Amino acid sequence: MTNTTMNGSVKTQAAAAKKAAKTLSLLSTEEKNEALIMMADQLEQEASYILAANEKDLENGREKGYEEAFMDRLLLTKERVHEFAEGLREVAKRKDPVGDVLSSWTLDNGMNVEEVRVPLGVIGMIYEARPNVTVDAAGLALKSGNAVILKGGSSAIFSNKAIVEIMHQALEKSKIPQEAVQFIASTDRNATQELFTLKEYIDVLIPRGGASLINTVVENATVPVLETGVGNCHIYVDKEADVEKALPIIINAKTDRPAVCNAAETLIVHEDWLAANKDRLAETLKENGVTVHGDAEAANYLPDVIPANEEDWANEYLSLDIAVKTVKSLDEAIDHIEVYGTKHSEAIVTENNKTAAKFMKLADAAALYHNASTRFTDGSALGFGAEIGISTQKLHARGPMGLEALTTVKYLMSGNGQIR
Template sequence: MAVIEKTNVEMQAIAAKKAAKKLSLLTTEEKNEALMILANTLESEYQTILKANAQDLEAGKEKGYEEAFIDRLTLTKERIYDFADGLRQVAKLTDPTDEVLSSWTLDNGLKVEKVTVPLGVIGMIYEARPNVTVDATGLALKSGNAIVLKGGSSAITSNKAIVEVMHGALEQTKIPKEAVQFIASTDREATQQLFTMKEHIDVLIPRGGASLINAVVNNATVPVLETGVGNCHLYIDESADVNKALKILINAKTDRPAVCNAAETAIIHKVWFEQNLEQFVTACSENHITIHGDETVVKRIPGALKADEDDWSNEYLSLDIAVKVVNNIDEAIDHIETYGTKHSEAIITEDKSAATKFMKMVDASALYHNASTRFTDGGALGFGAEIGISTQKLHARGPMGLPALTTVKYLMSGDGQTR
């Protein structure tokens, strides 16, 4: 019988699965100690990581990457220290494993417990954010999972350096370094292999643009925890306080325009638009926001660009915003239903009934009343680092922290019972 040679990717997945078994036996204290050592080592080795990142940035600029893409790719000492601090925050969080969710005893004396356990091996497929390499690893290890990382080619040198640093740190801990695997190949076949290795990978988590997420969802035979692109909307209702509305709009659009929880479309009630047009235009102009609008917007705002279908559906990831004027809240909800990605949506209003209607009718993983969409983030919501923002409805939804990386087992204990 011919022996089928295993690929490098499959060998890495097998090694991760073996490591996951060892990882499941570690105590919370041992996992926390490892995370602290990882954090300290990343900080002490930051220059090594920055040197590697500089190579990726130079290559990206030569290839003409957009400014928003370069921003996501860029590491600084401060950013490295930030994701090291993220590991420390994760270490402080409650261990999500071995929690008895419920227990009962059958009439025959058989004791039943429903207990949280790690998923096993997580396959993480992502694009230009090197911080994901650290965030995903920290969450995986704390929740008792091994992880196979497949980053984008644009950050290949940065990610390799980060993983090498983390492997060196793990050698000082009880966690086997094989629990963190990085697929260094830029070949698409390597990614395709991850899609179909159900015997080794327990779940795939894609994190990136629409094309990446759709490729994973449409082609994977491994279960997928779907994260979504963020075509986020801000609806300014008739009763919205002008100062509050503009403050939230500017934050949601300009704080970090290249991230998925930034606002991409402002939907504005026609009454509010007419009453506060001058202040709205001034706020956008002062913050260098380019407006793409419907017919009403183009007629009333000099320099506004005519919006087409792509403007309503795409993420700008830049200081551009689509603006639509509506007659009522129902039109706003219909627009979000048509073009939203079920990520984050906000309403600015002083009308509580309008806020309640919006919260109940809009289908999204995160909804806001009088607050910025920028809070859809694991760190901002107190989860520590996040592994992604789920826009699906099964298993996990919204920012996915530690609990999302667990499943359950039913543990039965008896004294000779038979059926």
């Protein structure tokens, strides 16, 4: 492989990515798909090599005392390698958005106009512990015709280097140039800072991780940013909620995988429902090992409640902790979400369709649920094949960002000598 794919200066790597993007834009869907399948096969064949590298990161994490939730995001297993390889195969099956004609018309002067979907160009991806993001980001970028520059966190440096090395081995046998997938191996913060400013080479930056990382990118980058967000997700249990639906939804959203961004962090519960179902709620939370941080009203009904403070309402626990806020009305619940929500995912549990409809209209988030768990805010779960992140902003893309979110449009005009 060339030294510009992992070991060159950041500027050199960015320039190489931009050049590769030109080649990539000329490839057919079939040629891109073939490369993705090769990458998937190669990753599975070299799973033991990847896991050995991952063990180095895990050992460093144990030495540094990383929290359990962080270690879970960092951990790779043979099953997880299979999952991200399958994700590449699923992306290969998805319809290629590049070249889609979104609209077309003919002007009065006879000139034809087409609005056509095209790649963004070069995507800079800045992310933290989860090595699977390396694969997801590369696969989605390449299928949508984009080159990608990957800057993972130092905590996963060995895992990410191994994964990219394996992907490069596959690309060497494909029509996609290796330079289309760049990995910044330097753990120096200056390398990340340089990435923020390479506007002449990079078309968009996508940060994926905690609030500190995302804010740093948003506040310092001169390259346009597609902002993803942390997940302080809420479940509002209305006074007309069915307890047989509410309890499984709460437990799934909180405990299925608490270290991810679509896990529920706050339970907002109508005081009437809580009064009627306090014993079952308390028993269910206890059985599932959930620690409750609650307001005074919640403490009146539930045992062993840790008094909640302002930090609890805003906290993304990423653990088996949950904040419990009691309210007297839907409006109060929506007001609480407005103050503390991160515009990621919000859910309501109620049998009153009018109440649900009002919640869906007024709650401001990328994903809203009625009688379902927030855990479905995920590219794979929603049928995107994979995602490059969950956008919590409102421009260009919102929610799980799949292939179409990594494209823009061109207007193509065809005439017969028309002048203005």
